[in-house]
Amino acid sequence: MAKAKITKEEIIKKTLKAFSTQGYHYTSMADLAKICDIRNANFYYYFKNKEDLMREVLQYVQQSMEKKLDILLQQNDILPKEKLIQISAYIEKLYLQNPGGCIMGNTVLETSFLDLSFKDVLMDFFKKWIHSLTTIYTEKFPAQQAQELAEATVQDIEGGIMLMRLYRDDKYLKNALKRAVNQL
Amino acid sequence: MAKAKITKEEIIKKTLKAFSTQGYHYTSMADLAKICDIRNANFYYYFKNKEDLMREVLQYVQQSMEKKLDILLQQNDILPKEKLIQISAYIEKLYLQNPGGCIMGNTVLETSFLDLSFKDVLMDFFKKWIHSLTTIYTEKFPAQQAQELAEATVQDIEGGIMLMRLYRDDKYLKNALKRAVNQL
């Protein structure tokens, strides 16, 4: 087959930023077309509809996160605290580099009352994140407490992203990440 | 003047629930008209536009919160911990009674990239909340630490609301409130 002007993966990467900043509903297909430098109609060759595109975008983020966490956790030669520091660094890079914060958390609050196909992707994302943190905290705390600590950490970070966007000050996210590491 | 079929305040109270659950953009004037049992056009007699209506809705929530916190804090005859418990109870009632969670946090994430007139109301809301918690935590911790603890508490709660909506499980919010109280 002939080389496409733009690949599916390129579309996903380029639209991610827009969805991340502006949210799902507010980002129009026209916006996305401009960003990708293609025509509005071309999306429908690659994706069934807007919802399907969003699903693939979220899946891309979810799978990147999952892969990254698996690699980090499998390191046998480093201390738990060091793993935590690495996760923090990853999260900070992920959420600090664009003004939109966390596309997963944003999308939950924007769409949780609707019956959209990508809800399970959002659930997988946070489930994996919490589970990874639980695994690490288990090295110091009993299982139940480690689980709650992991949930609290994710909540602290996600709430921090909200305040970061409101006040345009990244101290809220940075402090949350610091607290997460200091649990060990 | 003749009695209006519906007052401005009634509109605000009735539309609050819809905005809270569905968000700002997704809630249409038609939705709101149905809820209030008036015609679409009638809103424009009371409010300049949709943004203006939303501003008044958020202001109503903000002012209720402010009043409540002021009353709670002014009690001289009770322990700081008891104040914290009362605030928790208020927050729990406020955020648990409808499926939309926290309209203020939702609205921040949905609209913070836009230049909307109600941004200052959102900032006032969280500023007041954090400040009140700081005041209480100051009874046990040094100022700087109390401030960070207050921020962490709000972040924990707001993140908890997000997970609560995602997994339809109120344990995330309830645990966050418990942690807030247990700081004292």
Added chain:
DNA sequence: GTCTATATGCGGATAGAC
């Protein structure tokens, strides 16, 4: 103050040529 009717634009999505 509340109504009917409607202007006006933008949203997602499709048809069909090339």
Added chain:
DNA sequence: GTCTATCCGCATATAGAC
């Protein structure tokens, strides 16, 4: 695979009668 043209519905908002 990519294009142009266009459909159709819904959004906010306004005009003007009652």
